[in-house]
Amino acid sequence: MGYELRAAIVGATGYGGVELIRLLQAHPYVRITSVISTSSAGAAIAEGFPHLHEIVVGVLDELDIDLIAGKADLVFLATPAGVSSELSPKLLAAGLKVIDLSGDFRLKSPEVYEQWYKRKPASQEYLDLAVYGLCEAFGEDVRGADFISNPGCYATSALLGLIPAVKAGWIDPSTIIIDAKSGVSGAGRAVSLGVHYAEVNENFSAYKVNKHQHIPEIEQTLGRIAGQEIMTTFTTHLVPMTRGIMCTTYASVIGERSEEQFIDLYKQYYEGRRFVRVRPQGKWPATKEVSGSNFCDIGFAVDERTGRVTIISVIDNVVKGAAGQAIQNLNLMMGWDETTGLLFAPVYP
Numbered sequence: 001m002g003y004e005l006r007a008a009i010v011g012a013t014g015y016g017g018v019e020l021i022r023l024l025q026a027h028p029y030v031r032i033t034s035v036i037s038t039s040s041a042g043a044a045i046a047e048g049f050p051h052l053h054e055i056v057v058g059v060l061d062e063l064d065i066d067l068i069a070g071k072a073d074l075v076f077l078a079t080p081a082g083v084s085s086e087l088s089p090k091l092l093a094a095g096l097k098v099i100d101l102s103g104d105f106r107l108k109s110p111e112v113y114e115q116w117y118k119r120k121p122a123s124q125e126y127l128d129l130a131v132y133g134l135c136e137a138f139g140e141d142v143r144g145a146d147f148i149s150n151p152g153c154y155a156t157s158a159l160l161g162l163i164p165a166v167k168a169g170w171i172d173p174s175t176i177i178i179d180a181k182s183g184v185s186g187a188g189r190a191v192s193l194g195v196h197y198a199e200v201n202e203n204f205s206a207y208k209v210n211k212h213q214h215i216p217e218i219e220q221t222l223g224r225i226a227g228q229e230i231m232t233t234f235t236t237h238l239v240p241m242t243r244g245i246m247c248t249t250y251a252s253v254i255g256e257r258s259e260e261q262f263i264d265l266y267k268q269y270y271e272g273r274r275f276v277r278v279r280p281q282g283k284w285p286a287t288k289e290v291s292g293s294n295f296c297d298i299g300f301a302v303d304e305r306t307g308r309v310t311i312i313s314v315i316d317n318v319v320k321g322a323a324g325q326a327i328q329n330l331n332l333m334m335g336w337d338e339t340t341g342l343l344f345a346p347v348y349p
């Protein structure tokens with residue numbers, strides 16, 4: 001297939017942007033034609049990122065809508081919250097397809113966005129237009145779409161672990177508790193006290209308890225699956241590792257369900273979806289087992305004593321939680337095989 005899509009990346013100097021460069025330069029149908037930086041325009045990309053030396057040649061472009069429209073067919077926005085709500089309408093008006101990695105278009109209610117992100121929301125028109133790109137659940141919506149809102153990293157791990165059980169009515173949604181942990185790259189490349197080496201190393205801390213911006217995203221999506229309002233308890237922790245998210249999720253089981261039944265249910269739901277790997281009974285995934293890959297691995301334990309199920313789901317936050325999932329969305333948007341350019345094994349050890 002000789003198809004070539006020209007892609008631009010805004011926020012190319014951040015962790016999500018640099019990971020997009022790494023993955024896209026190996027994609028058979030995509031050519032990166034512009035990498036954009038508001039702080040380092042004019043500098044060679046390999047100057048700031050020596051690991052890309054002799055792999056990606058070129059200089060960083062300034063952020064200019066006309067320049068992007070002249071060079072690209074599709075734009076990835078790997079920018080902080082509050083940026084893409086301004087940029088996306090202009091890029092779409094210029095005829096570009098857009099995949100936004102930030103949280104600006106994930107929540108359908110502007111009021112809910114303002115409450116959790118503490119920022120001015122995008123307009124309702126564009127919130128309605130954006131397709132929530134959780135491919136394994138809403139892949140049909142993504143096919144042929146022009147504007148994708150890439151799910152949040154924690155939300156991806158939590159939702160892939162919960163959706164089949166919620167959809168089947170096998171767990172009581174009012175009892176869901178998600179205990180989530182992330183590596184430090186989830187906080188982005190900018191330096192702050194909270195991600196300083198001496199603060200994180202040999203430490204384990206909870207943050208944004210009951211205030212995390214992925215709570216409404218998880219609740220909105222589970223509510224859509226269940227057809228009823230769902231509230232969850234979701235606690236995030238910072239772990240002294242670079243990549244990886246683990247969600248350990250607890251819920252009360254409705255009826256009598258064994259681990260084997262949960263495994264069969266999830267295997268059926270994710271049949272044909274190559275990026276979700278359901279573990280055999282008694283095997284629980286670790287973050288290292290998906291590191292550097294687009295996989296989400298899921299394992300189960302049913303406790304007959306308490307009547308609860310424990311669901312453990314892991315992803316690499318920068319790949320399945322950001323750049324890899326964005327490329328998975330690109331593949332579906334373009335009608336390509338979902339796995340194109342993404343079917344590589346995790347990095348081990």
Ligand SMILES: NC(=O)C1=CN([C@@H]2O[C@H](COP(=O)(O)OP(=O)(O)OC[C@H]3O[C@@H](n4cnc5c(N)ncnc54)[C@H](OP(=O)(O)O)[C@@H]3O)[C@@H](O)[C@H]2O)C=CC1
Binds near residue numbers: 081083103185186317
């Ligand atoms: N890191 C992760 O694991 C995940 C991140 N995300 C989301 O993806 C987005 C990118 O995250 P991440 O790469 O980690 O963040 P980083 O902080 O590492 O990078 C963001 C980049 O955006 C650019 N930028 C900042 N302000 C502006 C602006 N006003 N206009 C245009 N570009 C700007 C900066 O580059 P420059 O100064 O060169 O322009 C910066 O390098 C965020 O919204 C984040 O929440 C989602 C899932 C997972």
Ligand SMILES: CC(=O)N[C@@H](CCC(=O)OP(=O)(O)O)C(=O)O
Binds near residue numbers: 101152184186187238
């Ligand atoms: C470790 C760490 O700080 N992780 C970030 C991950 C969320 C993120 O990337 O923000 P979005 O809402 O745009 O997805 C956080 O907890 O805020």
